[in-house]
Amino acid sequence: MQKYDVVVVGGGPAGCSTAINCASLGMDVLLLEKDTPGRRKPCGGVLPWITSEVIEDVLGEEMPQSVYNSPSELGLYYVPPSGRVNGGRMPNYRIHNIVREYFDEWLLKLTSDSGVEVITETRFTDLSIGTSIEVTGIRQAEEMKFDTKYLVGADGVRSKVRRVLDPDSDTQALIVGQELWSDWKKSDIEDCFYGFFRGDLSIAYSYVIPKGNNLLIGLGVQQQQTPNVSEALSMFREWLKVDFDFHEETMLAKEVWGIPFGYFVPGEGNIILVGDAAGLCNPLSGEGIRLGIESGESAASAISRSLKGANLIEAYNKEVGGISDMVRKIFDFVLSLDDDGRETFVKEELSRGTI
Numbered sequence: 001m002q003k004y005d006v007v008v009v010g011g012g013p014a015g016c017s018t019a020i021n022c023a024s025l026g027m028d029v030l031l032l033e034k035d036t037p038g039r040r041k042p043c044g045g046v047l048p049w050i051t052s053e054v055i056e057d058v059l060g061e062e063m064p065q066s067v068y069n070s071p072s073e074l075g076l077y078y079v080p081p082s083g084r085v086n087g088g089r090m091p092n093y094r095i096h097n098i099v100r101e102y103f104d105e106w107l108l109k110l111t112s113d114s115g116v117e118v119i120t121e122t123r124f125t126d127l128s129i130g131t132s133i134e135v136t137g138i139r140q141a142e143e144m145k146f147d148t149k150y151l152v153g154a155d156g157v158r159s160k161v162r163r164v165l166d167p168d169s170d171t172q173a174l175i176v177g178q179e180l181w182s183d184w185k186k187s188d189i190e191d192c193f194y195g196f197f198r199g200d201l202s203i204a205y206s207y208v209i210p211k212g213n214n215l216l217i218g219l220g221v222q223q224q225q226t227p228n229v230s231e232a233l234s235m236f237r238e239w240l241k242v243d244f245d246f247h248e249e250t251m252l253a254k255e256v257w258g259i260p261f262g263y264f265v266p267g268e269g270n271i272i273l274v275g276d277a278a279g280l281c282n283p284l285s286g287e288g289i290r291l292g293i294e295s296g297e298s299a300a301s302a303i304s305r306s307l308k309g310a311n312l313i314e315a316y317n318k319e320v321g322g323i324s325d326m327v328r329k330i331f332d333f334v335l336s337l338d339d340d341g342r343e344t345f346v347k348e349e350l351s352r353g354t355i
C-alpha cells in the first residue's frame with residue numbers, strides 16, 4: 001500500500017489549495033478526485049476583486065486570462081425588496097467573471113505541477129483509523145487503498161469524508177437554483193453582478209450575472225420551503241421583467257446544487273475538513289471559492305504545526321477561525337433579516353460605496 005503524509009479528497013478550489021500548500025511545505029501529498037479535469041460544478045463564477053491577490057499569495061500563481069468569461073470584469077448592483085427604484089450600482093466596484101470549469105481545470109493542473117500526485121476518476125468511499133489512516137477509493141470498479149498520516153476532506157457540500165466521520169451531523173444546505181437564458185443584451189441589464197434581496201423569493205440572496213451572450217439568474221432557498229426553487233425562480237423572472245425589462249428568450253440550462261448553510265465542522269483527530277465540506281461559504285452572497293482557497297492554506301499550516309507536535313484540530317481552529325467566525329456572523333445576520341432589514345442593508349451598502 002502506498003504511504004503519504006497527506007491524502008486530500010476533492011480537486012476543487014479547497015482541495016487544490018490544501019494540496020499545493022502541503023506540497024510546498026515539503027509533504028508527500030496525494031489528491032483524489034472522483035471526476036475528470038474540467039468537471040462541471042454549478043457556479044456563478046464570480047469572484048470579488050481581492051481574490052486574484054489571494055490566489056497569487058496562497059497559490060503562488062497569477063490567474064491566467066484563459067479562465068475568464070466575457071465580460072471579464074463586472075460591476076456590482078444591489079436591488080432591495082422595494083425594487084430597482086431604490087437600488088443602484090456601487091461606485092468603483094470590480095468583480096472577476098470566470099468560467100468555473102476552466103478555473104478548476106487550471107487549479108488541478110497547478111496542483112499536479114506543484115509535485116502533488118493527482119489521481120482523477122477515483123471516488124473516496126471509506127476510511128479506517130489505526131496508527132495511521134487507511135483510505136479506500138474506487139477507480140473504474142477497482143478498489144484502491146492508501147495509507148496516510150493526515151486526511152483532508154475537500155469534497156464539497158455533500159462531503160463523504162464528513163459523513164463517514166459523523167453520519168448524524170446536522171449540516172443544512174441552502175438549495176441554489178440557477179438558469180442560463182439567452183441574449184442578455186435584450187434586457188435592461190448592465191455589465192454587473194446583481195444582488196437582489198427579497199424575503200418571499202429567498203431568505204438569503206438572488207442574483208443575475210452576464211455570461212458571454214447569456215444571462216445567469218439564480219437564487220437560494222431553504223430545504224422544504226414554499227415556494228420551492230423552481231417556483232421562486234419563476235417569481236424572480238417576473239420581477240426582472242417588471243424592473244429590468246427581462247426578455248425570456250430561450251432557457252439554455254438549469255441546475256440546482258447546494259451551499260453550506262449554518263454549520264462549521266473542522267474535522268477530528270488527524271482528519272480536517274476544508275471549503276464547503278467544512279461549511280465555509282458566505283450565506284449572504286454564495287461566495288465560497290476564495291474561502292475554500294484560504295481554508296486550504298489554513299489546513300496545510302495546521303498540518304505542518306501538527307507534525308511538530310501541536311494538536312491538529314486546535315491548530316486548524318486557530319488558523320481558520322477568522323473565516324469560520326465571519327461565516328457564522330453573516331449566517332446569524334441572514335437569519336435576523338426581514339424585508340425592512342434587507343432594505344436597510346442595501347441602503348447602507350450603497351451609501352458606503354464598498355462592501
Ligand SMILES: Cc1cc2nc3c(=O)[nH]c(=O)nc-3n(C[C@H](O)[C@H](O)[C@H](O)COP(=O)(O)OP(=O)(O)OC[C@H]3O[C@@H](n4cnc5c(N)ncnc54)[C@H](O)[C@@H]3O)c2cc1C
Pocket residue numbers: 009010011012013014015032033034035039041042043044045046047122123124125154155156157159160176177178218257258259274275276277280281286287288289290292
Ligand atoms: C449555484 C451555485 C453558484 C455559486 N456561485 C459562486 C460564485 O459565483 N462564486 C463563488 O466564490 N462561489 C460560488 N458558489 C460556491 C462555490 O461553488 C463553493 O463554495 C466552492 O466550489 C467550494 O469549493 P470546494 O473545493 O470546497 O468544493 P467543490 O468545488 O464542490 O469541490 C469538491 C470536489 O470534490 C470532488 N468530490 C466529491 N466527492 C468526492 C469523493 N467521494 N471522492 C473524490 N472526490 C470527490 C468533487 O467532484 C469536486 O471536484 C456557488 C455555489 C452554487 C451551488
